[in-house]
Amino acid sequence: MRAISGLWQWRHNPLRRATDLAEAWVALAALLLVLVVAPLAGAVVGGLAQDSLQESVRSQRASRHPVTATVTRELDRSPLDADPETSTGRELRTRVLADWTAPDGTPRHGPVLAGLKDPHKGDHFTIWTDTQGHIMPRPLDSATATTHAVLAGVGAALLGIGLIESARRLIVWRMVRRRYARWDQAWARVGPDWGRAGTGS
Incomplete structure (x- = not known):
């Protein structure tokens, strides 16, 4: 929600910088990935784990x-x-x-x-x-296998959310560092003349 409100806030704001809008888009993209990709990854991993574990259940029941x-x-x-x-x-x-x-x-x-x-x-x-x-x-029973598969799916979804949030923070951190570097360059150009009479005229 913060990403959507951030985009709406910067839509027509005259103080908006390009980096502000970019940060809001990055946050929105991360939110969409968390809502779509992380649950999908959890479902896929949980499904694969369920298939594998249920195969182990059948194998163990046949051999024990x-x-x-x-x-x-x-x-x-x-x-x-x-x-x-x-x-x-x-x-x-x-x-x-x-x-x-x-x-x-x-x-x-x-x-x-x-x-x-x-x-x-x-x-x-x-x-x-x-x-x-x-x-x-x-032998492993079917209910225990299903529980393990669900835990694997939840773990995969949480890992996906953590990776997405880490990537978002890294991107924003790099954007802020770049912004500060540009400010330092601009200050280096203007700083020596700051307060001197006749500058900027």
Whole structure:
């Protein structure tokens, strides 16, 4: 709005300098870019991120399988950090020794993190494995992927706004420096004669 009011203000003003009008046009152009280009860039980046992340979701769902594991014994009592890809993010994980069967039918045995508060021998819990039964992280879910894509789009839009505003400030700064340089040159020509009798007549 300031850019539009600046252009209107300088339309017929007799004190208007060419640089004043140029600064108002630069501000208007920056405003239009912020309103059109930045959201468009955010939408494009968000769309590309959404496509890529949803492809990762499909790939992970195809290659990772939920398998029921059985606790053979607890390895330690200290709960470890929650799995960062779980939906709640608050689930305590305890390290246990467990048996499970891979999707290809191979029996497996080893240490895993169980989502059990107080695991006992024979308790069952779900783990994620590949086809051969190797432990894998939980696959990315569609809602989380969409959230990441939206954040990527918003970040791209904000970055675009920052770049546009930085460019506007740089252009205006250079215009002001050029104006001051011209003033210095004009003062250098007039300054030595300032106040001397008979000058300017």
